[in-house]
Amino acid sequence: MIAQDKSLADIEKSVEKSKEVRFEDAIELTGHGKFNNFVLLTCGMIMLNVSMESVGMSYVITAAECELGLTSEDKGLITAAAFIGIITTSFLWGYLGDRYGRRAVMLPAMIASAAFSIASSFSSDVWMILVLRILTGCLVSASSATVYAYLGEMHVASKRASAIAWGSAFISFSFIILPGLAWLIIPGKWSWQWGAIRLSPWRVFMWSWCAPGLLASLALLILPESPRYLLAAKGPQAALPVLAAMYAWNEGKTADCFPVEKVASTNMELTKSGFVGAIQNISLLFRPPLLRCVIISHISMFAVFMLSSGLYMWVPDILNNILNSKSEYSITICEIIHNKFQMAHNITLELADNACHNEVSVGVFPISMGMGAVFAITYLAIGIFIDKIGKKTMYCGIMFICGIATIGAAFIPQGGAATALLIVALCSGCAASILAAISVDVFPTCLRAMAMCVMYMVGRAGAAVGSNLLGATLDTHCQLAFTFFGAFTSGSMLLLFFWPKPEKIRAIMEQKGLCY
Known part of the structure; x- marks a missing residue:
């Protein structure tokens, strides 16, 4: 801290002598x-x-x-719809974010995504909700990765990692808020008929x-590019x-008090304009020295999302199976899932009527909220310790522990311990x-938004x-x-051991x- 204050004092002395300074x-x-x-609050939202x-x-x-x-196939498509929209448009939004600006792309897309999301709630059949959820995902894609570029660029290099970590903590809040809202709203037995649509919980x-x-859209109206x-x-x-506006907000002064009259010109090229110029810039991602970074970061993000999001989509169903298990003995979650599969198969063969029944164990919701609390604590710990432990060390430690927990969850013959390991795996x-x-x-x-969007697309x-x-594979090859x-x-x-030095x-x- 003393060294940082001394560095800032040196900069201020330099500014007193010359009103023209470097951007950094x-x-x-x-x-x-x-x-x-x-x-940070806006990006977190x-x-x-x-x-x-x-x-x-x-x-x-x-x-x-x-x-x-x-049907089961319909459920799979609908839960994947937003991801389909995000994946298919990430490249486009990355290009637009680098071409027209981070805020300029996120603001209108977020308002439009809310409109499509609300419209999807009025769906009357599977195709309507599927199309509207894909369109919602296409618009959500605009901010899904661009927000990391925007948040990082609003902070100095020494604060960037912790800012991104603190902002990402808001993701964990969704795993508390969503099951909490679902617990309050979905079990309701009320419904209203509104034209051809029945308003249900x-x-x-x-x-x-x-x-x-x-x-967040309202906040972006206030914030600059x-x-x-x-x-x-x-x-x-x-x-x-x-920069002057940032100074005014932080120091409680007017922008005119900002002690810089001119940012020194550099010999850096401006972002190349037009589609051809964008393609020339993008091609740099697939040539050394950035190619190695692209390969490592994209494969790593694929692994992160494959376990965390891929498994999370099935956790409510797995927990439901654990909570509804009638076994008198301690058996693994894989045995519970296999027994349910066999039972469902037998019931399907014997069922005479086609009555529709859909019940979710209420116990799933508090457990899901508890998972969200664990995620929140993990994110907050990352924000506190990331600068002390180091980004690469912390990343490798989390991935190793979560991988081991995933394997252990399938083999431990005790529901509570298996659930705890599942929660660790999802971290x-x-x-x-x-x-x-x-x-x-x-x-x-000029490549940051594109690189982040493509990385999250792969994820x-x-x-x-x-x-x-x-x-x-869960029903037949679970372990x-x-x-x-x-x-x-x-x-x-x-892969992170082969990550080059940023400098x-x-x-x-x-x-x-x-x-x-």
Whole structure:
């Protein structure tokens, strides 16, 4: 802290002698206070919105099963719909975020996504809800990864990792809020007929998760564009008013008091304009030295999402099986799932009528909320210790522990212990924020949004692969599936040992005329 204060004092002395300073020195002078906290809160709400829109349908499909006539295949498609939308449009939003700005892309897309999400709650059949959920996912995709670039660029390098970690903690709140709201709303027996649509509790539940996105949209109306984006896209002087505004918020003064009259020009090229220029910039991601970073970060993010999100989509069903198990002996969750599979198969052969029954054990909701609390504690611990332990060390430790817990959950013949290990395994999702903090440092400003969007696109592809793999193997090859997931997760951490030094990458890219 003393060294940091001394460094800041040196910058201030330099500014007194000359009103023209480098961008990095100028952003240091804006300080760290109310503005940064407001940005952190806004970005946290955006991440909360993305998470709730992505996994919220896992609490809806059982309640909506009879009303919409959903089959098991329909449920799989609907829960994957948002991921499909996010995956298919991530590249486009990454290009637009680097071309037109982070805030300029996120704000309209978030408002539109809330509109489509609310519209999907009025669906009368499976195809209507499927199409509207995919369109919602397409719009949610705009902020799903761009928000990490925006949050990171609003902070100095020394605060960036912890800011991303603290912002990502809001993702864990979705795993508390969603089951909490579902517990309050979905078990309700009321319904109203509104024209051709019957308003049921599950439809109102879908409205409730749109609130964070709408609140974040209002906050973005107040916040400015990323100064680092403006530096890269329009030059140093375009970034100066934003830096002055940041200073005014943090110091409680007017923007005119900002002690910088001019940000020093650099020899960096501005972001190349047009589609052809964007393709030329993007091609840098697939050439050394960034190629190694792209391969490592994308495979690692695939592993994180395959376990955390892929497994999470099945956890309510697994917990339901554990809670409803009638076995008098201690058996593994895989044996519970297999017994249920056999029972369901026998019932299907013997059932004479086609009456629709959909019941969810109420005990699933408090357990899910407890999982969310564990995630929140993990995220907060990451925010506190990431700068002390180190990003790479913390990431590798979390992935190894979660991989081992995944394998153990399938073999321990005790429901409570297996549930605890499942919760630990799902904490692998917290490693995504650390990986984002590691990755955001090596990509130039003009490529950052694209790189993050594509990385999260690959990650969500991992969620879809993981969910479908478990769906195909849980009933018949449960222990093998859990073993594979755990081994792949633990093994993926080895890739980080080949991660290059960020300073070396930055030096090479700056020689090519790209700025950070």
